[in-house]
Amino acid sequence: MIEFRKSPLRAAIAGLGWSVGSRVLTNADLEKMVDTSDQWITERTGIKERRLVRDDEATSDLATEAALKALEDAGLQGRDVDVIVVATVTPDMLFPCTANIVQKNIGAKKAAAFDVLAGCSGFIYALDIGSRFLTSGSSEVVLVIGADTLSKITNYKDRSTCILFGDGAGSCVLVPSSDGRGVLATVLGSDGSGADYLKLPAGGSRLPATEYTVHNDLHYIQMDGQKVFEFAVKILVDASISALDACGLTADDISMVIPHQANLRIVEAARRRLNIPPEKVMVNLDRYGNMSSASVIVALAEARDSGRIGPGDAVLLVAFGAGLTWASATVRL
Ligand code: UT7
Numbered sequence: 001m002i003e004f005r006k007s008p009l010r011a012a013i014a015g016l017g018w019s020v021g022s023r024v025l026t027n028a029d030l031e032k033m034v035d036t037s038d039q040w041i042t043e044r045t046g047i048k049e050r051r052l053v054r055d056d057e058a059t060s061d062l063a064t065e066a067a068l069k070a071l072e073d074a075g076l077q078g079r080d081v082d083v084i085v086v087a088t089v090t091p092d093m094l095f096p097c098t099a100n101i102v103q104k105n106i107g108a109k110k111a112a113a114f115d116v117l118a119g120c121s122g123f124i125y126a127l128d129i130g131s132r133f134l135t136s137g138s139s140e141v142v143l144v145i146g147a148d149t150l151s152k153i154t155n156y157k158d159r160s161t162c163i164l165f166g167d168g169a170g171s172c173v174l175v176p177s178s179d180g181r182g183v184l185a186t187v188l189g190s191d192g193s194g195a196d197y198l199k200l201p202a203g204g205s206r207l208p209a210t211e212y213t214v215h216n217d218l219h220y221i222q223m224d225g226q227k228v229f230e231f232a233v234k235i236l237v238d239a240s241i242s243a244l245d246a247c248g249l250t251a252d253d254i255s256m257v258i259p260h261q262a263n264l265r266i267v268e269a270a271r272r273r274l275n276i277p278p279e280k281v282m283v284n285l286d287r288y289g290n291m292s293s294a295s296v297i298v299a300l301a302e303a304r305d306s307g308r309i310g311p312g313d314a315v316l317l318v319a320f321g322a323g324l325t326w327a328s329a330t331v332r333l
Contacts, residue, residue, distance in 0.1 A: 059148060070143065086146075148168070
């Protein structure tokens, strides 16, 4: 048993909530849109279907639903929240940030609110930042959200990317804890030399929206899939080991690994190298595809909701993404 006085102040997860788009896009649907097949998509990615938002919905809508569910799960309300951190690569607009919109929607009047952009690693980056508001003693309740609607920036004529992505949001409520629960360690990293491998070229200050950018599909995701794949397997392994080492745990101490849900082959290759049994790795990409910043937190919340993990369990979160970035965290629930 962990002795109360010896445990440092940590950011503990008091509530979890998640939401995905209401429209289902199956591999059979994609077969009618581009030159692909259910067999190719299943064998190369493990994805069977994804959930997309409606045309009139945006990232803040999913983020708000996930946040309200997490607050209810924690027995708290919007007015209790001190800080809102939203990780996203698909904000409702370039500014104001999506966290501001969520703040209004949930009535978090006293909260500070801002976004974090770190590709698909974004949720773990936001978790790290959010937990520091608690361990510093400056805040009591922090809402961390990972939310993306990649369908809004996906080119449904590009078969190498449109098969991969789905829309979702997940949220956790963090509160201070001294009983051994909470975020035990985080590892964040970045290698900007890989910035070109996964990007949305236009719409920023380098290439503002023009007729040229629209006609040349520069407002859609561009990706060098093989380069990202090679990077992903190595970094998932390295970042997992670093997060375990940072808190003195081994893979055997972990109840479940929650990896970024990009591609089953990536998850499987990393799992084998880490020598972790398949039943200890959460996979939901078959139903949701890659939801970018939402991927890890939705998988964590779903694993908890389905009873696969519960109070006292140690989990390992690990992700990679555009940047190129990577991030990992060990958390005791
Ligand atoms: O959050 C981070 C996001 N990104 C990632 O995690 C992406 C990581 N990369 C991947 O998941 C994989 O690289 C992909 C799933 C994107 C592609 O799989 P791959 O095994 O690396 O395929 P490839 O790019 O090497 O393409 C092999 C072949 C090519 O045809 P040729 O040149 O050999 O004739 C492609 O044109 O497969 C073709 N292809 C397809 N065929 C049917 C590419 N996309 C498709 C498709 N359906 N959807």
